[in-house]
Amino acid sequence: MNPPVGQRKLRLATTSLAGCFGCHMSLLDIDERLFELLDRVDLDRSPLTDIKRCGPCDIGLIEGGICNAENVHVLREFRQQCKVLIALGACAVNGGLPAQRNHLDLGQCLQEVYRTGPGIVGGQVPNDPELPLPLNQVHPVHEIVRIDYFIPGCPPSGDAIWKFLTDLLDGRTPRLGHPLLHFD
Amino acid sequence: MNAPSLLLDGLPVPFSDGQTIMEAATVAGIFIPHLCHHPEFKPQGSCKLCTVKANGRYVSACTMPAKDGMEVENNSPDLNDKRRTLLQMLFVEGNHFCPSCEKSGNCLLQALAYELEMLTPHFTQFYPDRPVDASHPEVLLDFNRCILCELCVRASRDVDRKNVFALSGRGIGKHLIVNAESGRLADTGFSLADKAAHVCPVGVILEKRQGFLQPIGCRRYDLQPIGMQVGRPPATGSSEQGS
Numbered sequence: 001m002n003p004p005v006g007q008r009k010l011r012l013a014t015t016s017l018a019g020c021f022g023c024h025m026s027l028l029d030i031d032e033r034l035f036e037l038l039d040r041v042d043l044d045r046s047p048l049t050d051i052k053r054c055g056p057c058d059i060g061l062i063e064g065g066i067c068n069a070e071n072v073h074v075l076r077e078f079r080q081q082c083k084v085l086i087a088l089g090a091c092a093v094n095g096g097l098p099a100q101r102n103h104l105d106l107g108q109c110l111q112e113v114y115r116t117g118p119g120i121v122g123g124q125v126p127n128d129p130e131l132p133l134p135l136n137q138v139h140p141v142h143e144i145v146r147i148d149y150f151i152p153g154c155p156p157s158g159d160a161i162w163k164f165l166t167d168l169l170d171g172r173t174p175r176l177g178h179p180l181l182h183f184d
Numbered sequence: 185m186n187a188p189s190l191l192l193d194g195l196p197v198p199f200s201d202g203q204t205i206m207e208a209a210t211v212a213g214i215f216i217p218h219l220c221h222h223p224e225f226k227p228q229g230s231c232k233l234c235t236v237k238a239n240g241r242y243v244s245a246c247t248m249p250a251k252d253g254m255e256v257e258n259n260s261p262d263l264n265d266k267r268r269t270l271l272q273m274l275f276v277e278g279n280h281f282c283p284s285c286e287k288s289g290n291c292l293l294q295a296l297a298y299e300l301e302m303l304t305p306h307f308t309q310f311y312p313d314r315p316v317d318a319s320h321p322e323v324l325l326d327f328n329r330c331i332l333c334e335l336c337v338r339a340s341r342d343v344d345r346k347n348v349f350a351l352s353g354r355g356i357g358k359h360l361i362v363n364a365e366s367g368r369l370a371d372t373g374f375s376l377a378d379k380a381a382h383v384c385p386v387g388v389i390l391e392k393r394q395g396f397l398q399p400i401g402c403r404r405y406d407l408q409p410i411g412m413q414v415g416r417p418p419a420t421g422s423s424e425q426g427s
Contacts, residue, residue, distance in 0.1 A: 090282070093305070099281070
């Protein structure tokens with residue numbers, strides 16, 4: 001299904017912030033439909049291309065919430081470059097599993113994980129200046145920038161992602177009904 | 185004289201004297217979204233999910249008595265938008281992380297979010313700090329998911345006659361408490377056989393050692409949307425089997 005003659009291919013960027021890459025695995029789960037997708041879009045910045053900076057894009061997919069300063073930076077870059085920005089998966093939508101630390105004190109978390117936890121001898125909290133600073137709470141992406149669409153699920157199924165993207169590419173209002181709409 | 189009937193989204197729905205709009209709709213097989221309503225308990229109209237427009241006024245379908253000739257608007261974009269907003273406020277007020285919840289797939293709150301196509305919580309998350317109570321040998325209490333529907337309060341008070349649960353505080357400080365000096369469920373007369381152990385529409389009152397016996401994806405609302413299950417008894421607990 002090539003785009004009509006004279007119509008350029010759309011550009012798609014993807015990233016995983018405070019996520020587990022499960023949503024990207026689910027994107028790969030569209031299996032052979034990946035070929036059809038790549039007939040219709042070119043990939044820009046994405047873990048699949050290893051391009052490091054996002055250029056002007058039509059669609060951006062954000063997996064994961066916002067847990068550190070770099071996440072904020074990348075998210076803002078995506079918002080600046082992408083015409084349509086989509087929150088992909090539970091963590092991007094509501095913080096998800098990483099947000100389960102939100103009622104804990106970050107300093108105490110770091111101490112326990114790196115210094116005082118069971119089996120740790122002579123550990124120290126990583127302090128390399130290149131490491132992005134963690135935020136005191138994890139946030140969903142819509143609390144930082146405007147988000148156009150949301151695909152919930154942990155992860156959303158390949159079928160759900162495919163339905164959503166093809167709706168969007170075909171100019172329909174993207175819609176996930178039963179049984180594609182899932183929070184778990 | 186004809187039996188009294190009301191017009192629900194333009195359809196005539198007969199009812200008998202004393203029935204509420206919700207009861208009449210349920211008998212007719214028409215779905216009105218609801219959270220705090222349970223057919224076995226006196227309605228209290230607190231969650232407002234069942235808000236309908238009756239003769240032009242917003243009312244709770246679970247408490248409003250049906251009247252002959254009443255025109256009721258139920259499944260409309262306006263009402264569903266308002267209901268979705270109510271759901272979003274409930275979602276951000278607690279800690280509703282469906283992927284790690286044992287109730288996922290059997291949860292009324294989640295099922296309604298699916299039904300009303302709530303894709304995002306929209307508002308800013310509260311991320312409240314609510315410790316769980318795992319003191320009871322048979323039942324876990326996870327307050328993170330409480331939506332203050334008071335079904336456990338009503339069941340424990342009116343059916344079990346034990347008064348184990350209550351709501352305490354006002355406004356945003358309102359929360360579910362356990363009626364024991366220690367505040368722990370283990371120090372009450374609560375038991376798994378109680379009605380109150382099986383009425384929670386969300387994942388607060390959970391039977392222990394049942395969690396994922398029934399796999400995610402094969403549960404009640406995974407199989408069929410809630411809007412197509414009108415008249416089926418509400419979920420009875422975390423261990424409920426899908427059909």
